Amino acid sequence: MPAPVITAQKLTKKYGDFTAVDGIDFEVAPGESFGLLGPNGAGKSTTMRMVGAVSTRTSGDLQILGLDPNDHGPDIRSQLGVVPQQDNLDQELRVRDNLLVYGRYFGLPRSVIAERADALLEFAQLADRTKAKVDDLSGGMKRRLTIARALINEPRILLLDEPTTGLDPQARHILWDRLFRLKEQGTTLVLTTHYMDEAEQLCDRLVVVDKGRIMAEGSPAALIREYSSKEVLEVRFGSDKNAEAAEKLKGIGERLEVLPDRILVYSANGEAELERITHLGLEPITSLVRRSSLEDVFLRLTGRSLIE
Amino acid sequence: MTAAPSTSTSASRPLGRQRSALYAGNTGAVIRRGLLATRSTNYLVVLSGFFEPVFYLLSLGIGFGALVGSVQTSTGQEVPYAAFIAPALLAVSAMNGAVYDSTWNVFFKLNYSKLYQGMLTTSLGPLDVALGEIFLALLRGAMYAVGFMVVMQLFGLNLAWTALLALPAVLLIAFGFASLGMAITSYMKTFQQIEWVTFIMLPMFLFSATFYPITVYPEPIQWLIQALPLWHGVELVRGLTTGALSGMMLVHVGYYLVMIAIGIVFTTNRLRALFLK
Ligand SMILES: Nc1ncnc2c1ncn2[C@@H]1O[C@H](COP(=O)(O)OP(=O)(O)OP(=O)(O)O)[C@@H](O)[C@H]1O
Numbered sequence A: 001m002p003a004p005v006i007t008a009q010k011l012t013k014k015y016g017d018f019t020a021v022d023g024i025d026f027e028v029a030p031g032e033s034f035g036l037l038g039p040n041g042a043g044k045s046t047t048m049r050m051v052g053a054v055s056t057r058t059s060g061d062l063q064i065l066g067l068d069p070n071d072h073g074p075d076i077r078s079q080l081g082v083v084p085q086q087d088n089l090d091q092e093l094r095v096r097d098n099l100l101v102y103g104r105y106f107g108l109p110r111s112v113i114a115e116r117a118d119a120l121l122e123f124a125q126l127a128d129r130t131k132a133k134v135d136d137l138s139g140g141m142k143r144r145l146t147i148a149r150a151l152i153n154e155p156r157i158l159l160l161d162e163p164t165t166g167l168d169p170q171a172r173h174i175l176w177d178r179l180f181r182l183k184e185q186g187t188t189l190v191l192t193t194h195y196m197d198e199a200e201q202l203c204d205r206l207v208v209v210d211k212g213r214i215m216a217e218g219s220p221a222a223l224i225r226e227y228s229s230k231e232v233l234e235v236r237f238g239s240d241k242n243a244e245a246a247e248k249l250k251g252i253g254e255r256l257e258v259l260p261d262r263i264l265v266y267s268a269n270g271e272a273e274l275e276r277i278t279h280l281g282l283e284p285i286t287s288l289v290r291r292s293s294l295e296d297v298f299l300r301l302t303g304r305s306l307i308e
Numbered sequence B: 001m002t003a004a005p006s007t008s009t010s011a012s013r014p015l016g017r018q019r020s021a022l023y024a025g026n027t028g029a030v031i032r033r034g035l036l037a038t039r040s041t042n043y044l045v046v047l048s049g050f051f052e053p054v055f056y057l058l059s060l061g062i063g064f065g066a067l068v069g070s071v072q073t074s075t076g077q078e079v080p081y082a083a084f085i086a087p088a089l090l091a092v093s094a095m096n097g098a099v100y101d102s103t104w105n106v107f108f109k110l111n112y113s114k115l116y117q118g119m120l121t122t123s124l125g126p127l128d129v130a131l132g133e134i135f136l137a138l139l140r141g142a143m144y145a146v147g148f149m150v151v152m153q154l155f156g157l158n159l160a161w162t163a164l165l166a167l168p169a170v171l172l173i174a175f176g177f178a179s180l181g182m183a184i185t186s187y188m189k190t191f192q193q194i195e196w197v198t199f200i201m202l203p204m205f206l207f208s209a210t211f212y213p214i215t216v217y218p219e220p221i222q223w224l225i226q227a228l229p230l231w232h233g234v235e236l237v238r239g240l241t242t243g244a245l246s247g248m249m250l251v252h253v254g255y256y257l258v259m260i261a262i263g264i265v266f267t268t269n270r271l272r273a274l275f276l277k
């Protein structure tokens, strides 16, 4: 196996008394697409900033491309592409100038930057907006420009902090497509998200984080296999009758999860469970059988939903 | 047959192999960005900053000066009133340009546009950013001052050839204020605090031997004024435009060199604390 490009051991970040990242261990192999999945405040961005060599760890070990960010911040940063959670494009510069200027920050020669900028604008589907003001771009375009900007130094690792949050489904799919192409070209991707569909689409492997700790690790399919059943039956009895119904459902399925508005029945065969429920004389207002997702994994691990 | 490839590698590899954590030797990129961004600035605001001291010169120097006649400088020279206040206003215009840029503009970039945060996710170091931004503020001060010198020349207020040396002097003054201004701004959290800076600058502008000799004050007040940066700038420039060189000038220059150094050190450390901690 090739040497990992990122190695974190007991990585910890404290803000005063508060522990934002609580001794996490993970490795990322070259060319891999690695995800951090977790709810708000889990410590995803904090981890990303430490990996991006712009935040100093409190304790633990961290190696990026074989270098310690404490000693080699600029060397590491020169080989990373960073897409922060909040866009920080240069509002005073136009679209193409954003790429040119950013390339200069890396000390790259002008001719190299110009060539890459044009290719990247094409890649980000912004070739017709080169002279536009950043403020006039849509949210999805800004995000694509931020990604294009992060690629100007041909980074070995691309860090994406919630790349598609706040975008509509179409814009998200365009972005996923672009990220997928990068992955095919061999760029190592590290991304955070609290969308399980995004994690399933983009990540070869991921860690589920909550309150600064890693709850589980594996490929999306393996995590679902390990922590959830094949299928999930969702039944609703109306918010006032849910709890009452849940009492009667005991023993049905492999496991029950009672949420305020619905009950989740985990089972290899959802339809069969639904039949058993109707046999008990219970009549759900609505019912739905679906495949397990990472959301269910998260619920199982933390007892909470991913998106509140 | 040539062995060309051996020299071409340096083009693709940026800078030196071992970068220091503070400085990538790439201040030029920050400056170039600033110059490109000036395209979107509001020139009316920029120009108003230039005209302020010019208006003081016209109203007080020409108008009021007709009543005052001549005034004695700190080196004992009798000069027309306009020629007395003009060098002070020259120092002020250098200060104004540098301070506007290093307070309001820097504050915005620091807290709202997240510019420095973005810069520091690249291989730039905080010293690159500090030097580049200070240089840009200095540049604005220098532009104001050079414009003001032209006005002085037109009105015949440069009394000696040594007035030429006022050019490097105003660069030094602008550098000092840009550097200290950015350092102070980097510690500010609200726009209100920037207002205070502007508020403190007003009395400094009025009382630093700008419009009359410092000897009108009782001694303790004189000491206070002599501790502030503008007085050193005023005295330095006045000596040069009136042609009265003195050993004190070295003290004034030294004052600004220290001010520049302090500003750079604090700005760099602060940027690092804000964005690389
Ligand atoms: N600079 C800081 N000072 C103090 N606390 C901080 C700081 N940055 C983050 N935190 C805290 O650390 C915790 C983790 O924050 P972080 O931004 O890493 O979460 P996240 O997983 O990225 O969440 P989100 O999904 O909302 O982006 C939060 O409780 C946050 O309040």
Ligand SMILES: [Mg+2]
Residues within 6 Å of the ligand: A044, A045, A046, A085, A161
């Ligand atoms: Mg975050």
